[in-house]
Amino acid sequence: MKITFLGTGSSQGVPIIGSKHPVCLSKNPKDKRLRSSVLIEKNQKKLLIDCGPDFRYQMLRSNHCRLDAIFITHEHHDHIGGLDDIRSVYFQMKKPIPVYGLRRSLKEIKKRFFYFFSENHKLNTSKISIHELDNCKDFFFMEHFQVFPLFIWHGDLPILGFRIENFAYITDASSISVQTIQQLKGLDILVLNVLRKLPKNHFTIFESLNVIQEIFPKKTYLTHISHVLGFHEDLEKELPKNVYLAYDGLIIYV
Template identity: 75%
Template structure:
């Protein structure tokens, strides 16, 4: 399984427009972060987790032109804002792309992208998707012969999803991971987990110390941190201070599991 980190930044990305923060002014490519998203490749099938506003550029930059499914963690703009840009992929693949998420999230998509769901739309003039609700899955669902386990996560007071595929799991925007979900995350080769900054604490995102405690509790072989704010600091400096099996992800990073 091949994992490509398409984006590893927070809702504003790095650099932030107009910011004079040293990290935003960094010349290091690893300090420049688009909105968080990953692409999973397995048996020549391609699966996207979250489709943010940078989706078009992310796909161009990674030279990908096919998607077999999109999994949405939650309905915030930095995780769904690029949905309209799947239209060229529809034209290439000549079929709808299935989108999976909680019912609440899919209803939000219908409101924000109402023209996609309009009965009056013309073929191929808008993005073409099929929607699949995940609210009633207690265990796993199957897409293209691949088992995907939806994970219950809390983003502040908002219930959202993470996803486990084989011995890989992706969790972003978490502020709390329920005990039952922790149990579902045992035995991982790779865990991807969000980290906003060092301090102060945030109501809806893990800080560095909180993420490291969760990683220690789950004990994956390796962990990669994502959804990173400029307030965390410079990539190279932070990486030197992390445990040996914990890594800061960066845009364009590719790992194999």
């Protein structure tokens, strides 16, 4: 599998509009972060995890124009705000794009993007099919990918992560149950969020490193990074062996 990090930033991205924080003023391209999302490719099939407000530019920048499915971790704007821009993908593929997520998240999508579901065929809009994962307790296959939904917590909000074969993607987590930790054993690559150094509804760097020790994947890439965490180059030097900061445009293989 080929994994492309389309974005690795937090809800405001980096730099933040108007910020004079040193990281926001950095000239290092690895300190420029769009909202977090990954594209997963295998056998010419492409899955997207989260579709934030930077989706259009992310697809143009990475030279991609097709999607076979979209997986939504939760309904916050930085994770679904780009769904309107899948129109171009839909017009090329000429078939509804499957969207997978929790019932609550899909309900919010149906409310916010109600026109996706209109029966007026003259509307110049996308069509999606929605698939609830609330009661999914095992692997299922989607376009040759073996997918396992992971139930985690974002503050008081239950959200999803996804294990796809020996790769797992978790963002916005503040706690992970013992059961889900067990479902993450045996990973080749884990992608895990780290927002800042102080706790607030997301893992801190110290909490993320503790979770990594519990899961013990071969490699871990940290994502959903805010400017207050620090400069990419400085942080990389502080990380333990086989733990890396992801950055926009990074490509890895599983």
